[in-house]
Amino acid sequence: LTSGGAAYEVALTPLPFPGWSLATVIPEAEFLGPVETTLRRLILGLAIGAVLAALASAMLARSVIAAPLSRVVGELRHVEAFALEQVRRHPSRLKEIASLSGAIAEMASGLSAFRKFIPADLVRDLLRQGVEAKPGGHVQELSVMFIDIAGFTGLSERLGDRVVPLLSRYLDVTSEIIVANGGTIDKFIGDAVMAFWGAPQPQDDHAARCCRAALACRRAVEQSGLTDDLGQPLQIRIGVNSGRMLVGNIGSELRLNYTVIGDAVNVASRLEGANKSYGTQILIGEATERLARGAIVTREVDSIAVYGREEGLSVHELIGMVNGDAIDDEAVGxxxxxxxxxxxxxxxxxxxxxxxxxxxxxxxxxxxxAELMRDRCRQLASAAPDAAWRAVAALATK
Known part of the structure; x- marks a missing residue:
């Protein structure tokens, strides 16, 4: 029954008197109140327990799953940036995450082996600039350098496979200098090293950087103590040239090489070989001398027509850097x-x-x-040349 907003429970019990019953009326709150109170407390306790269990599960998931996964993602970022030396293996209570971390570390280790074959800094720069691994390139003004060992053909024939340690040490020395001066090592061709400046990172002073590296390579080889099989100090020849050349991913869809090609590159290679004719160690082209003027000390050696070209090219011997090498008054004279x-x-x-x-x-x-020019002048003074004579020396070999 409900009366006055309150609920009551009524029980009728028959009496032994005809027509009489005993009615017992009890308010529900008297016996259901403690049950409802207990039920409310139970529900509240269960709710609080559920929340605490959820929080505990979340914290457990974070420490066991989320945090290790975040670290694994960080290692993948290192791989993406080709920062392979920063990749670490992370242990985890979950076998799957531990296996994933181990696989990434092993992948980085495997990729690290390829750093011996490809310049890691170049890969990082190309990735940073978003250059896709497909054939393509563009033309820009750069400086390129070729280095090789004087008399290497005969040296390698005499030493056979014993030339490998000597060659490796020489390449180590020159490579360190090139990279330290901001150059990009293009390739090794036997004993020859090809490198360029100005790409992939733009360098306004690429010509001066290239010249500084050439001088540093010569000095480093002299100080390295490297000798040939006869005990003579190893001698190197360097050719440097600047100009507009094609730079980019050259090759096929199967294999690419980030390199430079063009006439200016070919001239640099010819200048390296021209050192043999002039008894010099470092020859640079007129464009390099013009771009680096004020930073380098040179002497113009001659005008030459390199092998494969008819027009004359002003060639300079690189003597030193203006602020880095001691050029005395005698040298200036x-x-x-x-x-x-x-x-x-x-x-x-x-x-x-x-x-x-x-x-x-x-x-x-x-x-x-000077000896070559003296002999030419003696010959020409004794027999005057005709009107078609040009003060250009043609090189018959590469």
């Missing part, structure tokens, strides 16, 4: 004598030129370019 003689030679004043080249030899004692 013989450089001036030589270039004055070269100007006289080009003007067909062979007697005057002869005197200047002999002055260089008197100052230096031995200077192969």
């Amino acid at each position: 013989w450089i001036a004598d030589y270039e004055r003689g070269l100007a006289a030679y080009r003007a067909r004043r062979f007697t005057d030129a002869l005197a200047d080249f002999e002055a260089v030899l008197k100052r230096r004692g031995h200077d192969r370019p």
Whole structure:
């Protein structure tokens, strides 16, 4: 029954008197109140327990699953950036996550082996710039350098497989210098090293950087103590040239090489070989001299027509850096004598030129370019050339 908003329970019990019953009326709150209170407390306790269990599960999942997965994702980021040396193996209570971390570490270890074959810094730069691994490129002004060992063919024939340790040490020395000066090692071709500056990272001073690296390579090889089989110090020859060239991923869909190609590259290779004719170690092209002027000390050696070309190219011997190498007054003097003689030679004043080249030899004692020019002047002074004569020396070999 309900009365006055309150519920009551009524029980009727028959009495032994005809027509009489005993009615017992009890408010529900008297006997259901404690049950409802207990039930409410039970529900509240269960709710709190469920929340605490959820929080505990979340914390457990975070420590056992989420945190290890986050670390694994971080290792994948290192692989993506080709920062393989930063990849670490992370243990986990979950076998699957531990296996995934181990697989990533093993993958990084395997990729690290390829760093011996490809320049890791180059890969990072290309990934950072979003360059896709497909054939393509663009033309821009760069500087390129070729280095090789003088007399390497005969040396390798005499030493056989014993030349490998010597070659490896020489390549180590030159490679470290190139990378330290911001260069990109293109490839090794036997004893030759090809490198370039200005790509993939733009370098406004690419010509000066290339020249600085060339001088540092020569100095490093001299200081390394490397000798040939006869005990003679190892000698290197370097050719440097600058100009517009194609740079990019050159090759096929199966294999690519990030490299430079073009006439300016070919000239750099020819200049390296021209050192043999002039008895020099570092020859640079006129474009390199122009771009690095003010930062380098050079002397113009000659105008040459490299193998495969007819037009003359002004060639300079790299002497040193303006602020990095000690160039004394004596050196300034013989450089001036030589270039004055070269100007006289080009003007067909062979007697005057002869005197200047002999002055260089008197100052230096031995200077192969001056000896060559002296002999030319003597020949031309005794037999005047015809009107078609050009002050350009043609190189018959590469």
